Amino acid sequence: MPMLKKILVANRGEIAVRIVRACQELGYDAVAVYSEADRMAPHVRMAQQAYPIGPSQATESYLRGDKIIDVAKKSGADGIHPGYGFLAENADFAEAVMDAGLAWIGPPPIAIRLMGDKVVARETMAAAGVPLVPGTDENLTDDELLAAAEQMGYPVLVKAAAGGGGKGMRNVYRPEDLTEAIRTARREAKASFGDDRVYLEKFIENARHIEIQILGDEYGNVIHLGERECSIQRRHQKLIEEAPSPVVDEALRQKMGAIAVEAAKAVNYHSAGTMEFVLDKDKNFYFLEMNTRLQVEHPVTEMVTGVDIVKEMLRIASGRKLRYEQSDIQVKGWSIECRILAEDPRTNFMPSIGRIIGLTTPTGPGVRVDSGIYFGFEITPYYDSMMAKLIVLGETRGEAVLRMRRALEEFRITGVTTIVPLHSQLMNSARFQAGAIDTMFLERHFKFNQKSNPEHTRIAAVAATLVAHQRKQQAILLHQGGASPWRLYGRREALDRRLR
Amino acid sequence: MPMLKKILVANRGEIAVRIVRACQELGYDAVAVYSEADRMAPHVRMAQQAYPIGPSQATESYLRGDKIIDVAKKSGADGIHPGYGFLAENADFAEAVMDAGLAWIGPPPIAIRLMGDKVVARETMAAAGVPLVPGTDENLTDDELLAAAEQMGYPVLVKAAAGGGGKGMRNVYRPEDLTEAIRTARREAKASFGDDRVYLEKFIENARHIEIQILGDEYGNVIHLGERECSIQRRHQKLIEEAPSPVVDEALRQKMGAIAVEAAKAVNYHSAGTMEFVLDKDKNFYFLEMNTRLQVEHPVTEMVTGVDIVKEMLRIASGRKLRYEQSDIQVKGWSIECRILAEDPRTNFMPSIGRIIGLTTPTGPGVRVDSGIYFGFEITPYYDSMMAKLIVLGETRGEAVLRMRRALEEFRITGVTTIVPLHSQLMNSARFQAGAIDTMFLERHFKFNQKSNPEHTRIAAVAATLVAHQRKQQAILLHQGGASPWRLYGRREALDRRLR
């Protein structure tokens, strides 16, 4: 394997920025690709080279492996990092990249293929001795699925065989809802993956989503970097992740880690990957699926272990041996990540688009932002709504929560609606602070905008009234006097008038 | 000593923001004070409470200890953190704070007083067995100073007895320049400190500025947090700091650290403080002065030790015992800080004022920004030119330099002129990269804008020509067509025209 010197980043948004930064910090050149909507995107501006690959729709650009490989050859790139989403778990693309004589910065295509079909993945893991949630095959008819659900007992989870990211996933609590859930899951799976096969899994209540990050080289060395807890979800999509988990102790960490490492070795895995598990209230854990790529939430693991996962992926793809042994990996401190989405928490997470006309990014000790936006950037409707990730590191979980709260308070995004207020309220929730969370937390144990500080209510009322008053005055007086960038109200205004 | 719950921050700019953040992360309330120019400053917006203390001139506001103590009482604060500069090393103020029944978040006034007079400090340190640079008393006449200089040999350094921050400091290489240097140093010292006493020190050539951070509690426990190297200076003011130093090994660190701890104990020091030394090319070190306060460059120490110095100061002032023993302190990784000044590196660091009309702050792994500005904030002529500090942490010095380079490239400040390009060029300097620096580096071994990439020259020429061309076209065509937020040039424009 040749030394890498120029990497094509086959992605956009914050993860493309993350990878470009890693390249620059290793002294590599980065090559960006972009759709028409993304000409001004930060990954394009930050990379050393940038090439257009087509219209805004991802199917015409970021999903066009052929165009991307052409750009890699034209630009002289010697490797491709796919990020997450788009082509990251497309084994055919990985093979095409390698066939073109380029390094694939990810796991072997055969591992992607084995783990890509969720049912095959379950069989592979079962053979490797990994405990599984009870579930069905994916080739059953609706009637067979109904019978299987009856057998395993409700609640059950309908899942897309080709799935990921919560797409085509439905919780079902009562037999009479199953047929409709299967219908809508098939529809969503078809739309998202072009494959409408679904299967059932027993839905474990009060469960936590715990996953193990692994890292392996091309010489059979595999280690784990501890766990992440990702139980705060909406529509089966993660909103908040943390490392470590409030309920995983060192013994459980080593046990789950050892199983994840064994499972990865069973499929000759290398590069970065993640084993997802559910953990029930008695701390039994069951394999859910494996993500054969870098994950959105990888930074929390980086913060507590000090390992730069993206740089390690680049080193591994250069044919280097893993720089760490299992005993080198120590979890130190506590890290939390909040996904900053352009969505409205008041209207069931309706996405928001628009130009960023004001932006203050939180900084200071222990704060990291992995962002795909900047002042003046436009959020378009073509891609998902994640604009940035806010990550903090604290000595303890308590400090991390307080630090996240102050960082959220500092995050000012004007031009689109964001879920920052939802995160602030979550950080203030006693239940979240106590770590008493599970995958149904947002739906069952939390209500947005539930109660408010009476003093804040009064301030909000007065502030709105002053703005309304000022508009009324302006309407009457028109443009009296020069426009000042700041407008003053209240006492000070009164004082100014007396002084004039 | 009572538990602290509400802290008044007697400062402005990035350090006030830093302290407000520490308070919030400990669950304390912060009280800001502000001058007329600073009503919209970030520390005012971020604190829970904020009170005006007078006109923009610092002498009428931030230096008015009486007004600040009044606000502390009115707001119910139970302690005052002075930051650095302004009243931080004013022993009378520290005493007044304590007399008012408030906690002083800093060292004992007696220690401030002992170390505040540079000549007394030298005597105190000499008595404690700390090696000193040869120097004179401060009560000499100009003729006596001339004679003393002859005695110790040139070059010499003229320094203000009440000094700090490079004010009233002059290098003198030839006897014929000394009289004029003493005159201007006295003038500057008088203007800055109201005290025109100066003294001479032997100027050690090819020396490095190395300082030791110490931390002590009220029970006599003192530890050191290793060294910082601050050799990149202009006009005796630090521009870049790093921890550790490229030339300090573990043995030297322990030796200098032990002396700093002993010296601190000799004056019954507690809270945070710094012993500044010069280190000559044979690794002999000499005491320069002690800063009895938090320093600008404290973050690089925080990054490599994991100790939050500001929070420790708050804990110590609450009467807590130090949470660390010397053996707990491990230096891990490498941290560099660049001071982001509103000054023009092309015109001998002429300060710049104006409103920030565009701001992109670098983020991502290993990057911290301690900032006192935001989009829309106005840089006024009343205070110093430091807008922010950019701090990075890398595994190695090499990674830290590359990370700083990419972070500087990401830092976009529009509205004032900054020294960001100077820092970028420094990071690209082979000599800086090799760690071959000393306090004369900027003046002797570095030339700003010395040579440029020929490809960049061509791009700059073409870009300027396109802008000139477009202005000319606009002047001719006036407002033809709707104004677009983006303007397109070149090939793409040609294509657009053909398609119309």
Next chain:
Amino acid sequence: MKYITTIGDEQLTIDINHAGEITVNGEIINIEMLQMQDTTMYSVIIDGESHDVRMNEGDGVYVVELSGEIFEVVVEDERTRRLAGLKAGPGAATGEVIIKAPMPGVVVEICVIEGQEVEQGDIVVILESMKMQNEFKAPRAGQVHIVRVAAGDKVDQNTIMLTITDGATD
């Protein structure tokens, strides 16, 4: 000028006199409010307490964000309110409701038909945009009046998808 300001289930009487003095339910407050460069943010200092406040206005409702809490505020000046002889609060739901697409997307499903009675919160249309399926709910009870789009339609931003009228009470 006197205002009646409604926030949640509270009503405040706020008076701003010609000298700029402000009273809330008769009590004088000391407030200074300055607008930021990005125009939706304000720095407010009220009796020494400092707050950043975000304010967006639409359809006569101010949406105020403060310390992670979101408030909806309706401000009416007393004279206008008296002249209009309004008795119902400003939040009372009457007239036609228009459901627009807030961004470009593809209609996945229309869950209702014209003439159908709906309860507040019933899902009426599903739109796919930004890789997500977004459910639109009836903001209040009523009757579906006109359905303008069908499943599979591509819609632009602000396309009217359907309208709901007062229904039975019409």
Next chain:
Amino acid sequence: MKYITTIGDEQLTIDINHAGEITVNGEIINIEMLQMQDTTMYSVIIDGESHDVRMNEGDGVYVVELSGEIFEVVVEDERTRRLAGLKAGPGAATGEVIIKAPMPGVVVEICVIEGQEVEQGDIVVILESMKMQNEFKAPRAGQVHIVRVAAGDKVDQNTIMLTITDGATD
């Protein structure tokens, strides 16, 4: 249109034709340049290479910042230049030089007197501002013409402090 662009000691002939095609010294280049929201920044992609470029203009000189390097660029269109019959480069120093205070401050010292000859780089005035003493140097050789301020004076932004003329050659 044809331009003569001077950067450092280099001169480039840059032609932008009506079809938007651009040549530099006769060689066609493929460039796309888009302006950012903050108006001094541009995103430039030139033959696949991506750069962020900052551009400020003053007194006919473009100050261009690119990857931490700063360039001063003078752009003249060929016709104007020919018509003016200029022989000297645009950077040649002639006429009166005005030294203004770039910001409010206090004059610490005037280092020259009216009529004095100065060399390029000689310190002419020291201004204290932002807690620093800032030295102003003669941008070129000449003769001090008028001194308008004295030590101790408070000056506002853009106050003219002194002027330098061509001196002996006048």
